[in-house]
Amino acid sequence: MATSATKPVRHRRRGEELESALLDAAWNELVEAGYANLTMESVAARARTGIAVLYRRWANKAQLVLAAIEHYRLARPVEIPDTGSLRGDMIALLTAISSARATFTAVAAAGAFSGLLADTGMTPAQARDKVLGDPQFRGDRLIYRRAHDRGEIDLDRIPPAVLTMPFDLMRHDLLMNLEPAKPARIRSIVDDLFLPLARG
Numbered sequence: 001m002a003t004s005a006t007k008p009v010r011h012r013r014r015g016e017e018l019e020s021a022l023l024d025a026a027w028n029e030l031v032e033a034g035y036a037n038l039t040m041e042s043v044a045a046r047a048r049t050g051i052a053v054l055y056r057r058w059a060n061k062a063q064l065v066l067a068a069i070e071h072y073r074l075a076r077p078v079e080i081p082d083t084g085s086l087r088g089d090m091i092a093l094l095t096a097i098s099s100a101r102a103t104f105t106a107v108a109a110a111g112a113f114s115g116l117l118a119d120t121g122m123t124p125a126q127a128r129d130k131v132l133g134d135p136q137f138r139g140d141r142l143i144y145r146r147a148h149d150r151g152e153i154d155l156d157r158i159p160p161a162v163l164t165m166p167f168d169l170m171r172h173d174l175l176m177n178l179e180p181a182k183p184a185r186i187r188s189i190v191d192d193l194f195l196p197l198a199r200g
Helices: 015-033 040-047 051-055 061-074 086-120 124-132 139-150 160-177 183-199
Strands: none
Touching: 015 040, 015 051, 015 061, 040 051, 040 061, 061 086, 061 124, 086 124, 086 139, 086 160, 086 183, 139 160, 160 183
């Protein structure tokens, strides 16, 4: 006869561990079932928890999916290159972003974009920003500062729109094509568009 000492102890998830498990379950449900078929009940079942646990954190499935997308993206940061030149850094960073985000963007955009528009009332631009995140990929600030310190550019004279442009274009390409950008396209963004404006 089993005693209390021999019964398996069930680990109860709490706090960040629980929330991470819920968001992972929501992302996997989005990938496998799609936004239209995802429900709070299906995510709760996948996460092996009660539906009330979800509703204590997110009011509806749109909020849950947005949180799951952000969680997935932030858990897979892009490494910031240091090639010794602004051109080299920008090409390396845009290439890394394109490679890392292409599959993610295809799933998130195809699986959730239209549904989020309908369920939240967001504009396409707002939904794009929620799905793809900050147009500046954070590491660009370090890259620009290094280039400024090397004397390649003068950050005090470059309009903010020029600094965000390469990343805006990359987000646009990812969202429109749902595949990594070609090397020639990345070089064109850097050599033909960005550098002439940044250095001019």
